[in-house]
Amino acid sequence: MSDTDLQDQAIQVDTEKGNFKYPENYEFDAGLGLNEDTIKYISDVKDDPDWVREFRLNALEVFQKKPMPTKWADKDLENIDFDKIRYYLSKGQQPARSWDEVPDDVKETFERLGIPEQERKFLAGVEAQFDSEASYSRMKEDLEKDGVIFVGSSEGLAEYSEIFKPYFGKVIPTADNKFSALNSAAFSGGSFIYVPKGVKLKQPLQAYFRINAENFGQFERTLIIADEDSEITYMEGCTAPKFETTTLHSAVVELVALKNAKIQYITVQNWSSNVFNLVTKRGMADEGAEVKWIDCNIGSRLTMKYPGVVLKGKGARGEVLSIALANEGQHQDTGAKMMHLADNTTSNIISKSISIGKGRSTYRGQVHMPKHLKDCKNNTECDALLINTNSRTDTYPAITTRGQNNTVQHEASVSKVSAEQIFYMMQRGLSEGEAMSLAVNGFVNELMKAFPMEYSVELKRLIDMEMEGSVG
Amino acid sequence: MKHSLEVKNLHVSIDGQAILKDFNLTVPKGEVHALMGPNGTGKSTLAKVMAGHEDYTVESGEVLLDGVNILGQEPDEISHAGLFLAFQYPMEIPGVSIANFIRAAKQARLPEGEEINAIEYYKDLYAKMDALKMDRKFTARSLNEGFSGGEKKRCEILQMAMLDPKYCVMDETDSGLDIDALRIVSEGVNHMRSEHRAFLVITHYQRLLDYIVPDVVHVMFDGRIVHSGDKELAKELESKGYDWVKEAFATASA
């Protein structure tokens, strides 16, 4: 168990569960590379309305103009070759409303990932995306009667534009960053959800994003609008097979919580180690509303993700609870943004990162409380756990506060799993992997109590597999 | 097959410095042996080497568990083979509750696919905690985190009782215990005494041996056992002090 041994043995990221693929067989393929023709091809296949076509082409221009953020971010971004990626792949069929109608290879994929089973057990609706488009989408009938809308991005913009257009691209403008621009140009799939006034979903809606193809970029787009006094929990899961080549996942997720609404957005991300995961997520909370991000990042080569909440109305609340596990060769660059724009708003950030071997974790936090505001509160806690001495962790908290009676509390800690702790646990009969897994579970335990049950079970399983795989 | 814990001609060093020098010891099943000696003489080193700690270099020798050499095995294998070490300084494992930890340790002993019976497990756990006069609320607390010295030692004995080992090595379990706790812990250990189990009780003080009465007492000095006797030896040591050992045996070990 010396440090070098730990490193040598360190984790083969792939939780084997997601590491399989089916032969490629696509009706629509935008080909390699990104230019105006690629975007027009996507618009044609999707039969986009004119305003969406323009939106995409404008975004492409923004994307091309914006430099890579390598000034502050990981230089590894330069290794993404945008010309060697395919931006749209689909089998061409509409999402099925019954698993029986889903093509066999796709159905088997989702069965292996346990999606139909979860749907039966505890979900109010599921959308299963395979590469660029949803293959399956279904919601319980009583929700339909309540007026809940749960569709893909194309359908949402085409058929419910009066609902979605006013908010689309407003929480996260195209030019927010280079990857939000890329998504705005090439987006496909994702979920558009509207929960009417006063409707409270008792069970979560879930989307599962599966990448099957090599040299591929997945750009799903999600927009959730919770009308006044409504409540919704949304879960997303993602996996991809492990390829030698680069896979790009660049999503944009916008949440809108109107007066007194509550949105909880949960991510269980389990990417293979060749995926660049560059995602922009932000919610807007009106008066008395609450937006809560629960974000768990396991796997990927580089993840850059800083979920945020714009606290726009009085008494709004925002929360980001995140867990990141950076294994050998991975960089989890995550954090949170809280923009206080009204009096009496509160935000809470709890970030736990685990670095193993040469795995690297970075926390970037931004809490903004302008001078004129009163009675705002932020609490930030970021804890890092290092498993062996070469792991690296950095924190960059940026807090701008002024004003009356505003309070900001910031705590940070770095701890290590020592060889002596591992020895102690092994003396009791645990294998090295089990011992590390237990230490990691202990580290995230308190935070996981705030997660819904199904989610903590899944997360615990992923951590165990990840840690078990880490030693011989 | 020999039913004993046997250490044969063990030479151990760390960073090139010899610590155990031709150490020999046999503890047959059914017996309790006490190992006494001044600080820094190598008692904890012996305990950790037996448990498979890899910081120490074994130059030569053997540690036989029922005749099988365990040196070179991983700590978890040695644990499964039946050796339990109650640590002098137990580690804190934040966020891992006592109940979950012991459960994981028991689970690790079961064959693939077999699950622990949770109801029986808790029944057993609570009974043993009651015997050690540990508050049941402790099960939910993080292992050893923020525990007093005495609480840590009690928790070691709880784990020992739960894991049902064949060979128990207790490294200065008495340090940090007040007189009441000492009695309770000793009762726990005495309760575990049986013809199927052996104990090596490492201690600095004779006090513990009033409660856990040993069959044999060994005196260790400078990396080896220099004198053995019955329980009266512990008392003699107590009255004469360790300086007596140094004077009497310094030449022998030089």
Ligand SMILES: Nc1ncnc2c1ncn2[C@@H]1O[C@H](COP(=O)(O)OP(=O)(O)O)[C@@H](O)[C@H]1O
């Ligand atoms: N990990 C270690 N690194 C360096 N020296 C050690 C280490 N462990 C023990 N020693 C040394 O070995 C000798 C014996 O220590 P130890 O076995 O703890 O003695 P005891 O338990 O009898 O007090 C001491 O000189 C101690 O400093």
Ligand SMILES: [Mg+2]
């Ligand atoms: Mg000692």
